[in-house]
Amino acid sequence: MAVFSGVSGIMDSLSSGRVAQTLRQVFQEAEQADRPLMEQFVNGDVDEQSLGAVIDQHFAEEQRDLRGFYHGYVNNYLNVTPEYGRFLYQCARVRGATRIVEFGTSMGVSTLHLAAALRDMGGGRLIGTELEPSKAARARTNLETAGLADLVDIRVGDARETLADVGGEIDLVLLDGAFSLYLPVLKLLEPHLKTGTPILAENAFDHDNEYLAYVRNPANGYLSLPIPISEGRGNEFTVVTR
Numbered sequence: 719m720a721v722f723s724g725v726s727g728i729m730d731s732l733s734s735g736r737v738a739q740t741l742r743q744v745f746q747e748a749e750q751a752d753r754p755l756m757e758q759f760v761n762g763d764v765d766e767q768s769l770g771a772v773i774d775q776h777f778a779e780e781q782r783d784l785r786g787f788y789h790g791y792v793n794n795y796l797n798v799t800p801e802y803g804r805f806l807y808q809c810a811r812v813r814g815a816t817r818i819v820e821f822g823t824s825m826g827v828s829t830l831h832l833a834a835a836l837r838d839m840g841g842g843r844l845i846g847t848e849l850e851p852s853k854a855a856r857a858r859t860n861l862e863t864a865g866l867a868d869l870v871d872i873r874v875g876d877a878r879e880t881l882a883d884v885g886g887e888i889d890l891v892l893l894d895g896a897f898s899l900y901l902p903v904l905k906l907l908e909p910h911l912k913t914g915t916p917i918l919a920e921n922a923f924d925h926d927n928e929y930l931a932y933v934r935n936p937a938n939g940y941l942s943l944p945i946p947i948s949e950g951r952g953n954e955f956t957v958v959t960r
């Protein structure tokens with residue numbers, strides 16, 4: 719029987735080595751690239767009412783021109799925070815995940831955390847998808863720098879097409895793409911979800927949200943709640959119960 723025996727044999731690549739070094743670098747780059755965008759929100763004094771208006775506008779723009787809208791953010795990371803990245807890593811480890819699906823890769827910050835968990839558990843497959851080819855290319859470069867590229871398949875295109883075949887049962891899902899597509903993407907993945915699969919959704923804001931209404935209804939085979947990690951970013955944690 720394996721017993722916990724102190725500090726020898728530590729397997730946590732977030733904390734040291736190539737992955738840790740790459741993460742430090744990409745978080746620095748992200749901070750610079752996204753600072754003006756973040757300042758708009760943090761210093762813009764967004765109260766609940768105006769947040770609702772911002773979300774409504776975001777949904778409307780996605781529906782009007784999804785590709786054009788996200789092309790406007792081609793140089794933005796829009797990445798998860800270090801804290802949330804660590805939580806993703808922990809979820810993958812606690813689940814013993816070997817197949818992970820990620821909707822919305824951007825430059826690969828969340829991908830690095832999830833792929834690191836796969837590496838530390840002995841391997842697996844992460845299928846990610848990104849609309850913007852140049853972002854997918856930068857994510858691949860970051861994964862190569864971290865030594866994780868062999869675990870990841872980043873599919874360029876619209877998740878509704880690229881995730882139609884994920885090749886088997888899924889142990890963990892991250893939804894971090896177009897806000898308005900969380901429910902259609904979840905439904906696309908549903909045949910491959912297992913009892914106990916966690917689904918983590920970023921930017922699932924509690925405002926007229928069909929995705930939240932669906933996963934918060936236990937009759938649909940989920941248990942779900944908002945989590946206070948990276949507060950204010952609409953982080954929902956859902957577990958498949960069926």
Ligand SMILES: C[S@@+](CC[C@H](N)C(=O)[O-])C[C@H]1O[C@@H](n2cnc3c(N)ncnc32)[C@H](O)[C@@H]1O
Nearest residue numbers: 796797798822824827828848849876877895896
């Ligand atoms: C919030 S960012 C993802 C951040 C990333 N998870 C990270 O932590 O670094 C959302 C990304 O989803 C992409 N996206 C939006 N709609 C998409 C779709 N339908 N299919 C694939 N990617 C999409 C956008 O281009 C954008 O780069």
